[in-house]
Amino acid sequence: MKQDAELALVLEQMVRVVRRLATAGDLGFPAAAVLTRLVREGPQRLTDLAAGEGLSQPGMTQLVSRLERQTLVRRNPCVDDGRVVLVEVTPGGRELVGRRREERAQALSGLLAQLDPTERDAVQRAVPALARLTALALAPQRPTDGGPA
Amino acid sequence: MKQDAELALVLEQMVRVVRRLATAGDLGFPAAAVLTRLVREGPQRLTDLAAGEGLSQPGMTQLVSRLERQTLVRRNPCVDDGRVVLVEVTPGGRELVGRRREERAQALSGLLAQLDPTERDAVQRAVPALARLTALALAPQRPTDGGPA
């Protein structure tokens, strides 16, 4: 369908837009995502972070090391299990997440303000559906399995 | 506004989704974008490609070099001006763009099929507005300048 192709194009443009929406701290998308997750969900094991962000475990080790070097996160040992590392956001990291959220909100509302009321309305009506769409796309997909039995 | 925050979240999720929508040829997002542009618009100068994709000129030199190594593009000299390089997609590159487009369309229509008719409708109605939104966001922004004089 033609609509699908247009939607695909718009989605790809969005990728570019989102990457320019917030730039505080000079963090890339994955670094910001990890930081945001730590703020939202509290300290986490490295393995869980990797799984949650769809990265490999070594990839997450390195990302966390970079964030640690910038003192945005801390590695804490786990008392129950000597193997696990609990990653925790620092006050500085928390503050940066807040600033990015601000930036993003500012930029976005500036853009929305330039749309016609009709357009704004169309976008807002689509948000729940788009949220469902992304949730479906990001859910662990098992094509031969219709879901939980 | 609360809606803005939700929209921002959805947009970020979209970034993840788009990156998983098409994987043929193992190309990253920028590589695929350059290739697609070359298919759509024909041979281009390196400088124009860099400007069009929002990369630095050296960045584009390297990206084009990688694509050339994979024989997805070719560098051609320009007869009018010995300094310029015209980058052209090869048949293999063109074919790969086609395959990726297929993949993406498949994945996307699979996702849309899982939405309710109401949700699908809401998404489709928002596409033009979202296109405008991304166009606004990606336009060269000069806050103190209302546009071409």
Added chain:
DNA sequence: TATTGTTATACTCTATAACTATA
């Protein structure tokens, strides 16, 4: 032996600075 995490290595993506070649 299985799990958690790190190190080693390699590749893409990206920038700035310095350079070459052509106009």
Added chain:
DNA sequence: TATAGTTATAGAGTATAACAATA
């Protein structure tokens, strides 16, 4: 001198394979 492009260098982001430490 200005423009087009490349090379040098550095850093983020990502993967797989091999390893160490703990359970």
